[in-house]
């Protein structure tokens with residue numbers, strides 16, 4: 001018996017029946033908790049929970065291209081960084097922060113489009129390596145042009161909220177609510193998108209490219225679209241992350257970040273949009289929880305990553321969905 | 327920018343030596359990818375782990391040669407263990423490529439941090455003193471060309487192994503058509519295991535050479551993995567000669583950049599090469615041929 | 617054709633109440649079948665009947681959900697494919713499964729893998745005698761061969777060890793029609809060397825003319841079995857399956 005099956009037994013099916021029976025009540029409780037959290041938890045944890053929403057958004061940059069379109073993209077960290085750095089650069093140039101976020105998002109989308117144009121001609125491991133190289137080039141670029149990017153010292157980012165507002169409500173609470181809303185918006189948007197003809201076309205391309213072409217799906221166009229969308233969502237997340245975090249430096253956007261982002265997607269479930277919240281929770285909170293064993297924290301993290309891939313390949317979202325549908 | 331003859335000899339010499347050491351990592355990666363379809367992100371770890379095992383053993387007062395032998399045996403065991411304990415759990419799964427890519431990334435995280443715990447920072451394997459010669463006015467430690475020669479020797483050995491022994495042929499056969507190999511009596515699971523072991527040994531040897539000529543750190547493995555992936559992709563997946571050619575090219579580009587532009591630009595230059603090659607030829611330099 | 621050959625009553629290969637399929641889809645249902653030592657048995661049947669699936673089960677490439685397989689009386693149901701060759705059973709699959717990136721010679725050498733090259737020179741000679749084209753092309757990549765040559769190589773590769781039963785899944789597939797009689801002659805020659813043969817074919821008429829006995833496979837079950845000559849005369853069989861052949 002696998003460990004996964006043991007886990008399954010632990011969660012009694014009756015539990016799910018109970019949940020189903022009281023859907024609305026439970027939904028209301030979850031919403032209430034989400035709304036009240038800023039008044040219930042210390043600010044360090046509030047920061048982490050806000051970060052969960054950012055990772056929840058970022059997870060879609062793995063769900064869409066990897067889970068649906070079958071494209072191995074490994075440049076999410078860089079896209080995230082492009083969004084974050086352009087936010088800072090644009091506000092430095094005098095743009096109001098809110099506008100800067102939108103422009104940064106579009107700009108990241110354009111960067112992704114320009115990279116995707118040649119890159120999506122490749123597939124499989126080739127695409128993986130091209131995008132991984134782009135990620136490394138981006139981090140290198142940040143380090144090599146310190147006059148523009150702050151180099152390894154980094155850059156500080158201005159706040160999104162004017163001091164009038166933060167005077168009334170603490171900044172971290174504002175960020176929490178903002179990102180909660182943006183995250184919900186993202187989930188709804190992607191849920192619709194992935195359950196539309198678009199998501200279905202991507203799945204067809206992934207499962208059977210020949211069939212896709214034969215029923216008139218322009219696979220190349222869809223691959224580029226999915227690649228660009230990954231850029232857009234990372235750009236938006238980056239544009240929001242910069243003011244929230246207040247500070248940017250190159251290692252924040254390296255391959256480890258990319259892997260964390262994809263891990264958020266995998267842990268949540270690459271084909272279950274709703275799972276992204278669990279993915280976010282895992283990549284943010286597990287390292288926090290393991291902080292007490294400082295030295296071997298990363299070793300355990302690596303082991304957990306492997307176990308997750310072995311025993312929960314559909315992610316937490318996929319596992320829940322399976323239970324739900326029973 | 328003017329390059330003197332001395333500099334040129336230095337750049338080309340270093341580039342070829344580094345390139346042939348890289349080729350051992352890349353060939354190991356390529357072998358494993360070819361036979362098992364695993365994009366092994368932990369490939370470079372076989373080099374750093376082997377190197378550090380030898381550093382540790384030498385530190386305990388054990389002689390260099392026995393330490394090296396023990397290190398290489400360790401590499402083989404580590405390769406087989408990775409295949410048995412991790413990779414084999416994913417056989418027959420959907421998304422095999424993706425799952426094994428991330429699983430081997432997990433192995434990298436583990437290995438890197440174990441090395442950090444056990445050895446801390448930079449270490450070097452004390453190479454044997456085999457004298458030096460003077461080339462174009464500069465004194466060159468003979469260990470450097472010797473390391474290059476060993477790497478080349480290993481590559482030739484591998485070539486012969488895959489052309490003229492049943493085990494080597496079986497590896498190529500499994501890579502080519504697993505079903506076909508099964509039907510003519512090849513136990514492919516055993517070949518998977520051996521391939522991982524042999525791939526790890528090749529890369530482990532590169533770790534020995536690397537550790538003698540340069541310095542090992544817990545992150546050397548990841549750096550070598552990045553180099554190796556670049557090489558395999560530039561050379562064309564599955565092409566032995568493409569891989570060697572790309573290794574030497576990357577070695578030369580690296581050596582040139584480090585000497586003439588500054589070592590901060592090394593990765594930039596290499597990834598730029600990768601980028602250009604792939605945009606021009608999405609299947610690599612020798613894509614499609616073997 | 618000469619129907620009274622060296623066939624003995626002993627069963628070389630035997631399947632009892634086999635059920636098999638892919639995932640949810642069941643293809644073979646309680647299928648039983650036997651091959652007598654020394655004979656050529658032809659299995660014919662419409663597309664999708666399960667002929668290839670039966671070959672895969674017999675070779676051990678997929679496991680049956682039910683039933684057993686016996687080779688010269690020995691239970692081999694759970695024996696993995698790579699060990700069946702050592703018991704003298706070989707399959708030339710529908711897809712041929714050649715090593716396309718390796719040379720013709722290397723493909724043949726790999727054929728002797730299970731015996732690690734025992735009598736390799738001799739066997740190579742025999743294969744080259746049977747298929748002189750392969751000798752001419754021995755240094756070429758297998759992937760560059762024509763359909764007919766590829767089929768010769770697939771058969772040749774399976775003859776590189778000491779086999780007693782050869783199963784051929786649609787060997788005429790992808791061959792120019794004028795090459796088919798020649799191929800069937802070679803199969804006869806192989807059989808004359810004492811190797812029992814299972815021949816799966818779409819070209820039912822030609823196959824039954826070559827064979828000693830025949831089986832009609834339909835919908836995952838054997839619906840008719842008998843001497844090949846009888847089947848060729850059977851009105852029913854002719855009408856249903858041989859009419860267009």
Ligand SMILES: Nc1ncnc2c1ncn2[C@@H]1O[C@H](COP(=O)(O)OP(=O)(O)OP(=O)(O)O)[C@@H](O)[C@H]1O
Pocket residue numbers: 638641643661662663664665666667668669670710
């Ligand atoms: N690998 C597979 N996975 C799932 N289903 C399969 C697979 N191979 C065959 N099938 C299905 O099993 C059934 C029987 O196929 P099989 O290939 O055994 O038939 P066949 O008699 O060899 O046909 P043909 O004359 O076309 O070669 C078919 O419905 C086919 O679609």
Ligand SMILES: [Mg+2]
Pocket residue numbers: 667668669710785786
């Ligand atoms: Mg068939």
